[in-house]
Amino acid sequence: MAKKKGSKTKKGKKPHKNKPTSKKYTKYKIDGEKITRSRFCPRCGPGVFLMEAKDRLYCGKCHYAEFKGKVKKEEEVKKEEKKE
Numbered sequence: 667m668a669k670k671k672g673s674k675t676k677k678g679k680k681p682h683k684n685k686p687t688s689k690k691y692t693k694y695k696i697d698g699e700k701i702t703r704s705r706f707c708p709r710c711g712p713g714v715f716l717m718e719a720k721d722r723l724y725c726g727k728c729h730y731a732e733f734k735g736k737v738k739k740e741e742e743v744k745k746e747e748k749k750e
């Protein structure tokens with residue numbers, strides 16, 4: 667005697683749910699004829715945008731992080747030049 671399989675669990679169509687749409691289009695701003703894009707990931711390349719926090723940029727794909735406050739001031743650069 668062969669047992670009946672799947673007699674209790676229903677097979678077939680699942681209730682369709684719409685997937686959340688990509689928010690990538692929000693990273694593009696069209697100003698007249700110019701298109702400006704947000705910062706993209708230097709590792710992943712254009713197409714993968716960086717998440718923007720208050721003091722840093724972060725890539726959700728490769729976990730690349732860029733800190734906004736890391737930009738050297740002119741005075742700091744001059745000091746480093748003197749050392750050498």
Ligand SMILES: [Zn+2]
Pocket residue numbers: 707708709710711714725726727728729730
């Ligand atoms: Zn990345």
